[in-house]
Amino acid sequence: MRFIAFTNDHGQPALGARIGDELVDLTALGLPASLDELLRQGEAGMQAARDAIASATTRSPIAGLQYLPPVLNPAKxxxxxxxxxxxxxxxxxxxxxxxxxxxxxxxxxxxxxxxxxxxxxxxxxxxxxxxxxxxxxxxxxxxxxxxxxxxxxxxxxxxxxxxxxxxxxxxxxxxxxxxxxxxxxxxxxxxxxxxxxxxxxxxxxxxxxxxxxxxxxxxxxxxxxxxxxxxxxxxxxxxxxxxxxxxxxxxxxxxxxxxxxxxxxxxxxxxxxxxxxxxxxxxxx
Structure with a gap:
């Protein structure tokens, strides 16, 4: 999987999964707003991401995204x-x-x-x-x-x-x-x-x-x-x-x-x- 951290239309951090030239907004589907949080959930978080990607009915173009660093606040x-x-x-x-x-x-x-x-x-x-x-x-x-x-x-x-x-x-x-x-x-x-x-x-x-x-x-x-x-x-x-x-x-x-x-x-x-x-x-x- 390939994850992108970005700023959404509301100016808030969000996490998406890239599928080709398109993005599935995982945060909009109820997943955490950052990779940091998702990783803290362990394998359960990764499986939730896989499930969300598989069931998503809406994707948006990658073009025009405002990227954030992939990990927003690492402890170290x-x-x-x-x-x-x-x-x-x-x-x-x-x-x-x-x-x-x-x-x-x-x-x-x-x-x-x-x-x-x-x-x-x-x-x-x-x-x-x-x-x-x-x-x-x-x-x-x-x-x-x-x-x-x-x-x-x-x-x-x-x-x-x-x-x-x-x-x-x-x-x-x-x-x-x-x-x-x-x-x-x-x-x-x-x-x-x-x-x-x-x-x-x-x-x-x-x-x-x-x-x-x-x-x-x-x-x-x-x-x-x-x-x-x-x-x-x-x-x-x-x-x-x-x-x-x-x-x-x-x-x-x-x-x-x-x-x-x-x-x-x-x-x-x-x-x-x-x-x-x-x-x-x-x-x-």
Whole structure:
């Protein structure tokens, strides 16, 4: 199944299921208004969604939707740094022996087709194409061999980074969390729609149509199962938590000359089987 979070005609968050170029409004059929709530209902929630899709008599066009991020309010959003060998190398780091984890906050990202905002204090606005794993079943100390059972599905992320702020200290949090600097979407795809662990999917980032990142999710140093297990060692995972799994080489910081996103640009993140996340760039007002 493929779910889209959107703003309905009443200006309220709603959850829909995409069927081709059309949408079944699940919220209008009595289901929760967010994927977060649906995931907390476990398999019963997913079955209710399947039943609602099968019995729906009304669909609406996808065109013109105002997208919201697929998960509206995750309790935790883990972001993983240096998770591709070539990306670690282009930044002069040795490949990490353990996952490099930092946090992104909900205020730092927008949905598909919403503008990314370059802050007034910096011009070093970089792109990072990434796969997102969404937790469907919570747990603590999850063994790696059971970890994929806890993943409900996947989405896309542009981990927009303000590089001069990120690199001022050894802690990256500030430069990774400027308001409206990243994006998440366009939809949530259930795990049964892609290979196990979303491995083997081509991942691309384009800026104004120019391919700047081109890699495959099989090349991650720490795969999805490893990341789920590692994060659960520190804290109990909850349905709706997300893991932003890292970016490959080709980021603007490492290019010669460097490439920064600027107003008027359009950045696209594409992952095979998961869709295209598109955002224009604007300056902070």
């Amino acid at each position: 959003a883990f972001a993983i740094g240096l998770n591709y060998i070539d990306h670690a190398a282009e930044n002069n780091f040795d490949p990490p022996k353990h996952p490099v984890v930092f946090q992104r906050y909900v205020s730092s990202w927008v949905g598909h087709e919403s503008p990314l905002q370059r802050p007034k204090v910096s011009t070093q606005f970089d792109y990072e194409a990434e796969l997102v794993a969404v937790i469907g079943k919570g747990g603590r100390y999850i063994p790696k061999e059971e970890a994929l059972d806890h993943v409900a599905g996947y989405s896309l992320f542009n981990d927009g980074s303000i590089r001069d702020y990120q690199l001022r200290t050894n802690q990256w949090t500030l430069g990774k969390n400027f308001d409206n600097s990243g994006s998440f979407g366009p939809e949530f795809v259930t795990a049964d729609e892609v290979p196990a662990g979303a491995s083997g999917l081509q991942l691309t980032c384009r800026l104004n149509g120019r391919v700047l990142q081109d890699a495959n999710t099989r090349d991650m140093i720490f795969d999805v199962a490893t990341l789920v297990s590692a994060c659960s060692e520190a804290m109990a995972l909850q349905p709706g938590d997300i893991i932003i799994t890292g970016t490959p080489s080709g980021v603007g910081l490492a290019r010669k000359p460097q490439v920064w996103m600027k107003p008027g640009d359009v950045c696209e993140v594409e992952i095979e089987g998961l869709g295209v996340l598109r955002n224009a760039i604007v300056d902070e007002a």
